[in-house]
Amino acid sequence: xxxxxxxxxxxxxxxxxxxxxFVADPRLTQQTDEGAQELQPTRDLVVTGGPWPxxxxxxxxxxxxxxxxxxxxxxxxxxxxELDAETIVRAKPVVGYLHTGMEKTGEELTYVQGAxxxxxxxxxxxxxxxxxxxxxxEQLLDVEVPPRATWIRMYLNELNRIASHLLWQAxxxxxxxxxxxxxYGWREREETLRLLEKITGLRMNNNYxxxxxxxxxxxxxxxDDTLELCNEVExxxxxxxxxxxxxxIWQERLTGVGVITTEQALALSATGPILRSTGFPWDLRKSQxxxxxxxxxxxxxxxxxxxxxxxxRLRLQEILESVKIVRQCVEKxxxxxxxxxxxxxxxPPRARIDESMExxxxxxxxxxxxxxxxxGETYAAVESPRGExxxxxxxxxxGKPCRLHIRGPSFYNLQSMAPMMEDRLIADxxxxxxxxxxxxxxxxx
Amino acid sequence: MPDDDAREDAHKNGDTRVEEEEKxxxxxxxxxxxxxxxxxxxxxxxxxxxxxxxxxxxRAIWADLGxxxxxxxxxxxxxxxTAVDHLVDAAxxxxxxxxxxxxxxxxxxxxxxxxxxxxxxxEVPAADPSAPSLTEVYPGANFxxxxxxxxxxxTFTGHPxxxxxxxxxxxxxxxxxxxxxxxxxxxxxxxxxxxR
Numbered sequence: 001x002x003x004x005x006x007x008x009x010x011x012x013x014x015x016x017x018x019x020x021x022f023v024a025d026p027r028l029t030q031q032t033d034e035g036a037q038e039l040q041p042t043r044d045l046v047v048t049g050g051p052w053p054x055x056x057x058x059x060x061x062x063x064x065x066x067x068x069x070x071x072x073x074x075x076x077x078x079x080x081x082e083l084d085a086e087t088i089v090r091a092k093p094v095v096g097y098l099h100t101g102m103e104k105t106g107e108e109l110t111y112v113q114g115a116x117x118x119x120x121x122x123x124x125x126x127x128x129x130x131x132x133x134x135x136x137x138e139q140l141l142d143v144e145v146p147p148r149a150t151w152i153r154m155y156l157n158e159l160n161r162i163a164s165h166l167l168w169q170a171x172x173x174x175x176x177x178x179x180x181x182x183x184y185g186w187r188e189r190e191e192t193l194r195l196l197e198k199i200t201g202l203r204m205n206n207n208y209x210x211x212x213x214x215x216x217x218x219x220x221x222x223x224d225d226t227l228e229l230c231n232e233v234e235x236x237x238x239x240x241x242x243x244x245x246x247x248x249i250w251q252e253r254l255t256g257v258g259v260i261t262t263e264q265a266l267a268l269s270a271t272g273p274i275l276r277s278t279g280f281p282w283d284l285r286k287s288q289x290x291x292x293x294x295x296x297x298x299x300x301x302x303x304x305x306x307x308x309x310x311x312x313r314l315r316l317q318e319i320l321e322s323v324k325i326v327r328q329c330v331e332k333x334x335x336x337x338x339x340x341x342x343x344x345x346x347x348p349p350r351a352r353i354d355e356s357m358e359x360x361x362x363x364x365x366x367x368x369x370x371x372x373x374x375x376g377e378t379y380a381a382v383e384s385p386r387g388e389x390x391x392x393x394x395x396x397x398x399g400k401p402c403r404l405h406i407r408g409p410s411f412y413n414l415q416s417m418a419p420m421m422e423d424r425l426i427a428d429x430x431x432x433x434x435x436x437x438x439x440x441x442x443x444x445x
Numbered sequence: 446m447p448d449d450d451a452r453e454d455a456h457k458n459g460d461t462r463v464e465e466e467e468k469x470x471x472x473x474x475x476x477x478x479x480x481x482x483x484x485x486x487x488x489x490x491x492x493x494x495x496x497x498x499x500x501x502x503x504r505a506i507w508a509d510l511g512x513x514x515x516x517x518x519x520x521x522x523x524x525x526x527t528a529v530d531h532l533v534d535a536a537x538x539x540x541x542x543x544x545x546x547x548x549x550x551x552x553x554x555x556x557x558x559x560x561x562x563x564x565x566x567x568e569v570p571a572a573d574p575s576a577p578s579l580t581e582v583y584p585g586a587n588f589x590x591x592x593x594x595x596x597x598x599x600t601f602t603g604h605p606x607x608x609x610x611x612x613x614x615x616x617x618x619x620x621x622x623x624x625x626x627x628x629x630x631x632x633x634x635x636x637x638x639x640x641r
Contacts, residue, residue, distance in 0.1 A: 267583065375537055396535045412524075412589070414588070
């Protein structure tokens with residue numbers, strides 16, 4: 001120890017050591033020496049490489065916190081890791097840093113305003129949350145949504161799934177050190193969001209799907225824009241595939257990392273890509289079809305190994321399946337109303353307000369106190385990019401919900417992080433966190 | 446004396462329940478799983494809510510119900526655990542045969558082999574907000590029950606790690622209870638004599 005300290009302090013020794021394999025530019029050395037300020041250690045401690053005597057030996061573990069400020073934790077996730085040398089003995093996710101009481105806020109907002117609130121939960125796929133909330137309200141109201149609204153909802157949800165999975169591809173690449181992925185992934189994602197902006201008015205937090213239908217008619221020329229986007233996304237996906245899938249570094253970094261079995265995933269309430277990556281083809285779009293998913297042709301993607309590489313491949317393939325659905329939506333989009341023509345639920349057209357007293361009253365009542373929902377309770381579930389997002393809604397006969405609960409897939413998926421990490425190296429923790437794809441807005445709500 | 450009042454209320458409710466049961470029996474379940482649950486756990490009430498099968502069970506058998514659903518009815522996953530506070534309801538869904546209490550504990554179960562769901566609800570009185578934990582049977586209920594404990598103050602016996610999950614550890618109160626008002630930060634102005 002003392003030798004090492006002396007070596008660090010002794011300038012002549014260090015310099016001669018440097019000169020052996022590296023000859024510095026004399027001008028550079030000159031410059032550095034003139035303005036240089038030598039820093040002395042403030043305490044009598046110099047940490048050198050090699051094993052640390054304090055934690056050496058068997059049975060000694062140390063606990064470190066990864067996050068909540070770690071860049072690879074996708075927001076403010078904190079994972080407590082108990083380490084035995086470099087091996088993770090236990091892992092425990094700690095959440096709540098983004099808790100803003102959105103379920104409490106939901107009890108203060110009317111059903112008309114509710115979509116604005118829930119859309120902010122899962123900010124990477126806001127339309128899934130709006131959809132599940134609207135479906136729950138419609139179940140309580142016994143309102144049937146017109147076919148065109150149903151198809152628009154499905155079309156937008158698939159666009160949103162594409163955007164969400166592209167975001168994941170980009171940041172997953174970033175986490176794994178494939179830095180160019182964030183540029184490529186963002187490129188296609190921006191195009192997708194641009195189309196969403198054209199349709200809904202906003203890139204994210206769209207508040208477009210509302211109880212009773214959707215907020216507005218699709219803009220002119222949406223078909224051409226969509227088909228163009230589909231081509232771009234397909235081209236981009238092929239590029240990622242070429243860049244990553246066969247790359248030996250990528251494969252070695254992800255294959256066999258973060259393995260989880262079907263039994264574990266089921267027991268830990270995991271849904272979505274985590275469950276499907278274990279060889280369990282469960283997708284609510286197929287098994288319990290909602291909207292018009294039974295009228296479009298697509299495959300449920302699943303893989304066998306349940307590791308990070310499988311989840312990467314699975315999400316990549318799901319982008320292509322979503323593109324397939326989007327193309328069919330363009331082809332088969334039915335004509336008709338984009339929202340239910342029930343004046344108690346949806347506002348009257350703008351032009352009617354000028355000429356009809358009733359329309360004016362309906363409009364006023366709807367946007368001041370909202371509509372009343374008869375007492376009851378219901379649970380609606382849809383397949384978001386992360387798994388099953390559910391909405392448990394209790395109405396008490398007033399214009400505001402008595403209880404609005406969103407079952408966030410990320411919240412429950414986080415539990416499967418521990419078995420994926422344990423007995424693995426700490427370096428794999430980043431790969432595991434990324435492959436679980438937690439969206440902290442939805443976890444903490 | 447609030448305790449006496451509560452007891453009296455419970456007594457009254459109990460009386461009305463007996464009368465109700467005599468008057469209108471709960472309809473027989475038109476759902477095979479619910480029928481099996483009613484047969485296995487007498488006293489269970491079946492209700493169809495907007496097409497979805499719901500069973501109202503007794504609090505004591507909450508964990509046993511989980512075991513029954515998993516082992517004998519192929520319910521592979523407990524999808525969600527949450528709770529409702531009915532303290533200030535304007536109107537409440539009345540299910541014949543169920544004594545309403547302040548809290549309702551709600552769990553959704555999903556069976557992958559049978560491709561169907563069932564929802565279980567148990568009434569939890571305000572005087573003793575606790576219930577048996579489902580984590581023994583469904584480890585995935587862990588986070589859901591912690592959330593219910595954190596936001597409603599309902600404790601779960603047998604839970605391996607019952608701690609606050611969303612709120613800070615030293616938080617006082619249970620935010621999603623109806624009598625826990627949302628915090629308001631008063632707006633302060635420059636000229637305001639009060640400390641900022």
